Amino acid sequence: MLMDNMNVQPECRGCDHDPSRGLRPAVMGAHEDGIGRRTFLIQSGILTAIAALSACGGLGGGEITAPNVNSTINISDYPALANIGGVAIFTLGSAPLAVVRTAASTFLALSRVCPHQGGTVQRSGNDFVCPVHGATYDLTGQWIGGQRASSLHRYTTTYDASAGTLAIS
Numbered sequence: 296m297l298m299d300n301m302n303v304q305p306e307c308r309g310c311d312h313d314p315s316r317g318l319r320p321a322v323m324g325a326h327e328d329g330i331g332r333r334t335f336l337i338q339s340g341i342l343t344a345i346a347a348l349s350a351c352g353g354l355g356g357g358e359i360t361a362p363n364v365n366s367t368i369n370i371s372d373y374p375a376l377a378n379i380g381g382v383a384i385f386t387l388g389s390a391p392l393a394v395v396r397t398a399a400s401t402f403l404a405l406s407r408v409c410p411h412q413g414g415t416v417q418r419s420g421n422d423f424v425c426p427v428h429g430a431t432y433d434l435t436g437q438w439i440g441g442q443r444a445s446s447l448h449r450y451t452t453t454y455d456a457s458a459g460t461l462a463i464s
């Protein structure tokens with residue numbers, strides 16, 4: 296009689312563990328708090344999804360806004376802007392910028408603050424890439440891949456050809 300009692304396993308309630316087959320719960324701890332394995336796995340999956348969404352800013356975390364800029368630069372100070380298609384990477388005050396010469400008298404000024412979580416995007420080939428989670432933008436600032444994010448902020452530019460200056464605001 297004593298030997299028989301040693302083989303009896305505790306009754307499982309609310310789970311699909313079959314003690315008569317000698318199976319152990321796949322997830323340790325599923326029985327200890329009174330929930331079944333299926334419920335345990337569902338709850339674990341939900342918690343994992345919530346953690347993942349929180350990590351990527353997907354639960355209503357607002358995107359990072361670009362810092363204000365109100366400055367004028369001399370184009371001649373940035374040799375990369377001498378030619379159409381040139382890209383200058385620099386910081387004005389606390390604002391990391393990329394200025395692209397799109398035509399003889401037009402420029403694009405982009406914030407390099409990643410809208411996702413504020414990383415500073417870097418030039419990579421013909422793109423900009425955020426080193427933090429990999430969001431990728433083309434040279435117009437449009438998001439094109441990697442971590443989902445809004446496109447880079449575009450500042451207003453005013454080119455004064457006679458003075459050779461570019462106002463950025």
Ligand code: FES
Pocket residue numbers: 409410411412413414425426427428429430442444
């Ligand atoms: S901060 Fe997350 S991709 Fe830039």
